[in-house]
Amino acid sequence: MFNLNRPIELTERLPILKPILKSRLFQPALMMITLAGFTLAILTGLLGTPAGNRNFGIVFVWIVWWGLLILVLIPFTGRAWCAACPIPAPGEWLQRRGIINRTRGRLSSMRWRWPRRFRNMWLQNFGFLSMAIFSTIILTRPAVTAWVLLGFILIGIVLSILYENRVFCRYVCPVGGFIGLYSMVSPMALRVRDPQVCVDHKTKDCVTGNANGYGCPWMLYPGKLERNAYCGMCMECIKTCPHDNIVINLSAPGGDLLVAKERKLDEAYKAFIMLACALMYSAVLLGPWGWLKGWANMNTLPHWLLYAAGFLLVNLVGLPGLFYLTTAVARRLAGQQAPTKRLFIDYAYTLIPLGLAAWVAFSFGFVLINGSYALATASDPFGWGWNLFGTADAPWTPLGSGWVPFLQTGVLTIGLLFSTNIGYKIARQHSQTHQQAMRALLPLAGFMLLIVLIFLRLYLG
Numbered sequence: 001m002f003n004l005n006r007p008i009e010l011t012e013r014l015p016i017l018k019p020i021l022k023s024r025l026f027q028p029a030l031m032m033i034t035l036a037g038f039t040l041a042i043l044t045g046l047l048g049t050p051a052g053n054r055n056f057g058i059v060f061v062w063i064v065w066w067g068l069l070i071l072v073l074i075p076f077t078g079r080a081w082c083a084a085c086p087i088p089a090p091g092e093w094l095q096r097r098g099i100i101n102r103t104r105g106r107l108s109s110m111r112w113r114w115p116r117r118f119r120n121m122w123l124q125n126f127g128f129l130s131m132a133i134f135s136t137i138i139l140t141r142p143a144v145t146a147w148v149l150l151g152f153i154l155i156g157i158v159l160s161i162l163y164e165n166r167v168f169c170r171y172v173c174p175v176g177g178f179i180g181l182y183s184m185v186s187p188m189a190l191r192v193r194d195p196q197v198c199v200d201h202k203t204k205d206c207v208t209g210n211a212n213g214y215g216c217p218w219m220l221y222p223g224k225l226e227r228n229a230y231c232g233m234c235m236e237c238i239k240t241c242p243h244d245n246i247v248i249n250l251s252a253p254g255g256d257l258l259v260a261k262e263r264k265l266d267e268a269y270k271a272f273i274m275l276a277c278a279l280m281y282s283a284v285l286l287g288p289w290g291w292l293k294g295w296a297n298m299n300t301l302p303h304w305l306l307y308a309a310g311f312l313l314v315n316l317v318g319l320p321g322l323f324y325l326t327t328a329v330a331r332r333l334a335g336q337q338a339p340t341k342r343l344f345i346d347y348a349y350t351l352i353p354l355g356l357a358a359w360v361a362f363s364f365g366f367v368l369i370n371g372s373y374a375l376a377t378a379s380d381p382f383g384w385g386w387n388l389f390g391t392a393d394a395p396w397t398p399l400g401s402g403w404v405p406f407l408q409t410g411v412l413t414i415g416l417l418f419s420t421n422i423g424y425k426i427a428r429q430h431s432q433t434h435q436q437a438m439r440a441l442l443p444l445a446g447f448m449l450l451i452v453l454i455f456l457r458l459y460l461g
């Protein structure tokens with residue numbers, strides 16, 4: 001019987017899993033496959049047709065990869081994508097002076113120390129916002145997508161030369177930032193089986209590395225892992241742990257959001273930014289305001305500047321400000337003792353399931369409708385008239401356009417209920433009684449309901 005309070009140890013239930021994850025070939029093989037696709041996306045972006053829906057780079061990055069990431073990988077497997085991501089691969093292989101086997105000696109880098117003030121999510125927050133402001137341009141122009149992808153890989157290589165380990169993934173990658181945030185909703189997690197074994201194990205091979213693998217490239221101590229946020233699922237610790245104490249668990253979704261001691265303002269802001277961006281994208285791309293789409297598309301520079309200013313204002317001040325007021329009301333209604341700033345940070349985590357649901361709902365709107373372009377672009381990636389698999393002339397066939405509004409409504413409803421449940425549990429951490437927590441929950445639930453109604457207005461018209 002499935003007991004929500006006790007994780008299911010996947011690595012025990014599926015005995016085939018551990019040998020695969022322990023294999024040193026497993027992760028490089030995944031990365032090589034994705035790196036081949038990534039390289040093709042860059043080449044088609046730079047050399048192929050400028051028509052987005054005929055270009056492999058646009059269709060496979062922003063429809064196929066994005067759809068897979070947001071609809072399947074993050075909700076069900078957390079950070080599993082990071083295990084296969086090609087962006088850090090060249091830098092990591094350079095550092096290791098090898099690809100598959102564990103090479104001897106220390107990593108090869110200049111061993112600079114990553115500044116303490118940047119050991120958080122702020123760079124990822126601002127990186128994501130900078131990309132989001134230009135998103136309508138990045139998403140529709142193959143050459144711009146190609147330069148962005150190339151830029152990512154070059155920054156990854158430079159940071160690998162200067163600093164040891166996955167500094168790029170942990171502190172810089174704008175995609176990694178939101179994957180980390182939303183991975184806390186996922187039921188799949190890498191954890192230790194018995195924390196006491198780690199306490200008693202003096203050499204901590206998962207941190208230092210040994211002949212079987214490298215010390216954690218994400219600079220974590222796996223023995224104390226309680227959240228998915230920063231574990232890139234690289235599986236090095238599964239290889240290095242001599243006590244076989246690392247496992248993959250399935251547990252109740254969202255449990256990571258209740259780990260009170262790790263909540264911080266940078267992560268709270270990531271939750272606001274992601275939710276606000278989902279709202280803004282929905283308004284720009286799906287809303288009835290053609291002029292707004294024109295502004296976002298840089299029809300004139302002054303219009304775009306106005307759009308960018310409004311975008312930043314909503315993300316950094318509007319939504320967080322409204323939520324701060326909501327938190328203050330919740331605190332007052334419930335008579336909670338914690339300072340409003342503490343509650344503001346803690347309650348921001350209630351928005352994470354709703355934010356993920358909003359992105360899923362938004363993505364249904366274009367992934368199902370435009371997914372069929374993948375058939376034609378797979379056969380003719382550059383738009384040069386090739387027909388590699390005989391599907392170059394496959395017509396555009398929107399999938400399930402009749403059910404998209406139902407899917408969106410269903411997902412948003414699940415997100416609202418999930419977030420309300422997490423909101424109650426966080427409120428309970430700050431309350432003496434059930435009634436006090438319920439009073440705190442009222443304004444929070446009202447805030448989230450308002451957000452859901454705005455989304456539904458945009459999606460259902």
Ligand code: SF4
Binds near residue numbers: 199203243
């Ligand atoms: S090597 Fe294994 S037992 Fe030792 S601290 Fe790391 S996870 Fe725990």
Ligand code: SF4
Binds near residue numbers: 230
């Ligand atoms: S905790 Fe383990 S799987 Fe996660 S990033 Fe560190 S070494 Fe990789």
